[in-house]
Amino acid sequence: MDDIKRKETAASMLKEMEAIAARMRELIVTMPPHDLLGYIYAQYMMNAMADQSATEEKREEDGPDDLINENQFLLEYVHAVLASDAAPPEMAFDEAQCTELFELGRKLRELAMFFAMATSADTKDGVFGPDTADIEFRAKSTWVMLRGNRYQVLEEEFYRYVLAPHNDVLIEVYGVGAADIAEGFQAMANSTRSGYADAIMEMSKQFEEAQAFAAAQDKPLEGVIEAWAAANAEQSQAAVQAINDMFRGGIANVSCHTKLPPKLLADLAYCRGEETEFFAAGDFAGTPYRTLPARKKPLIQVGSDYYAIDPCFTRDAGYRALLYNLLQRKQEYKKTFENRQKAMSEAAFADILADQLPGATVFQEVYYKDPASKQWSENDTLILIDDILFLVEAKAGAAATIASPALDFGRHAQSVQDLVLKAYKQCERFFSYLNSADEVPLYRLIDGKYEECGRVRRSDYRVMVPIGLTVESFSPFSAYCKVLPQVEPLLGKHAFVSLSIDDLFVLKRFLPTPGSFAHYMEVRQAVAGMRQAHLFDEFDHLGAYLKKNRFDQEIADQLKDGKANMLIWDGMCDIVDRSFEGEDWENRPFPTQDFPEEVLKLLEVLDATRARGWLSVESHIRDLGEEGRKNLAKILSDLRQTLNQNPARYFTLSGDGKPLFVWLQHHDYQIDWTKVNDKASAAALAVKASNVIGVVAEVSPNGTYHRAQSFVVRIPAVRTEENAYIYEDAARMAQPTRAVNLNQPKNVMPLGNTKKPGRNDPCPCGSGAKYKKCHGR
Incomplete structure (x- = not known):
């Protein structure tokens, strides 16, 4: 019975969504597009500014993000109607109709969400197994709600990279290459993102200049405005453009705000009335569960100019539409296109993350x-x-x-x-x-x-x-x-x-x-x-x-x-x-996890040295929580400052069952690898560990870290006469008064003042290689 009720409810909601969509279409088509866009964008920008100035508590209470998304949703419907309907002979702007339009858009969006819930609940199983119902709901709700989940400031970087393989053909077909097209897409994003503020600044600038002109003439502004405009044609035109940007949707006019050629813009755009599917008869007619035209072509031609009415589908739809039309115009390029796309995508991970994969x-x-x-x-x-x-x-x-x-x-x-x-x-x-x-x-x-x-x-x-x-x-x-x-x-x-x-x-x-x-x-x-x-x-x-x-x-x-x-x-x-x-x-610096300066120095020198196993040591250190990082920093700092008296010190971090053995070595003295290995083995036995990560850091007492590397800690499995001294050392370390743990480091006795070997001397670690090619690198 519940299933039947849900289906009846879903059918009722669908009918209501279709009716709302039809009414929105009626309202949008009868209004001048420039005036309508200006009104919606003004609301959009006011909500965005309110979001920026609101406190966190106010944001949670009023949900300005949701208001922004509602405006975005409405802009997509304006695009859909302009793409689906030719301009009528008579149009008039009506603010009351705009108010109704906002309300209808809000209601349609809410109904679409309820519809997603009602129609997904019946799904018992599917490709996602028992989670199919939940995934289906999320797919439907995302289809309706998700807008602009991109960082608009990165448009150019994305397009520059993914279009680079096709640079020669883009120049041949459109007369511009990947870099220019990428710059154009970034300009589209910038115009929507900051165009309104830019227009306000431009208006203020021109107003001040006109006032100065009037003051110089010793006349009121109204009496000289025409003379100022005639004498300052370029500034006057900038003021007109700013007015269009602020009040007539001009920030969406990509013909004005980008240098992209008309041929390319035309491939990304609908002409008025070109779209025939969105409002066609049948289930979901005009509802957000049809494919919004903006998902297929992100631009619309209004008069002689092209507009990116919906600023958020420009990335995905623009990329697809551009490549689709490129192949339509040059079909013989298809095989080469596919090979280049394949090479680009396969190289992308290592290419983009080159600094992370040295x-x-x-x-x-x-x-x-x-x-x-x-x-x-x-x-x-x-x-x-x-x-x-x-x-x-x-x-x-x-x-x-x-x-x-x-x-x-x-x-x-x-x-x-x-x-x-x-x-x-x-x-x-x-x-x-x-x-x-x-x-x-x-x-x-x-x-x-x-x-x-x-x-x-x-x-x-x-x-x-x-x-x-x-x-x-x-x-x-x-x-x-x-x-x-x-x-x-x-x-x-x-x-x-x-x-x-x-x-x-x-x-x-x-x-x-x-x-x-x-x-x-x-x-x-x-x-x-x-x-x-x-x-x-x-x-x-x-x-x-x-x-x-x-x-x-x-x-x-x-x-x-x-x-x-x-x-x-x-x-x-x-x-x-x-x-x-x-x-x-x-x-501005990007947010990072906090590390005390002493720990950062150790991480940095591990990265600089990049000896085998360095990422394992870094991982272990980065696993530490805030308190663990502070404790590690204090131990490193305290022991490092005593290296003039004791050229080598050591300690063990034994938290979370993953011990880390750290040996600090005065940079001017040779590392005694036999002692390092023996002490590390004893420390592992003392904390009863089956696996210990070892790291040796060469440091100056003044705080300069010169080199750091990991080493394998060998843990004896059985006590023998030859390794008895290691077990005896471990027993001493394990005594309560000599505990080796995060808070109580155990230091070695002072070593002899043995100088470091020369670069061409045999490496003291016993590898047989020259010091400069082994631990002296």
């Missing part, structure tokens, strides 16, 4: 013989850096279908299948191959022959991250792909992560070092393996990491009682969002 070994188009099928298989990009392995499977096509989830949820699900599962399966095959032997060969295909190009041992890698990479943002499915029944952690422990090129441009700014990026990916992967934990997109994950560090552990704690079958963390991205606000965003 010295990494990067294999592209890696081949191997699958042990199961005995067939040759291929993977896109394998990246090896220190003890971390990234396997990236890139998908160069559009990330999301423009088919409505209400009309065809199956097509949405299929896009997930195509983009996520194909990448996942390719990663799964490679991980199984890695697991098939202690060491496996890799091949390249050269002139039809497979030639070995490297070998990989799974045991060398502490962290292995399989990644599916799309060109465009794939939110929210990118974060929800883990609920697909087929997506299990590879080899039982390596969770699959879905990212987009969009995401990479943001991640590289907030995680500028190899250590910070690697640690984030470890935490991100841990959350990717938690089916019950949901964050909307990558920026929510990034925000949670910046605020809480090991937020995966906090989520695990919240889920461990077994009472919740789903945990949603919402709004964590605010710390990221705010970083791209304001005109000076590029000059």
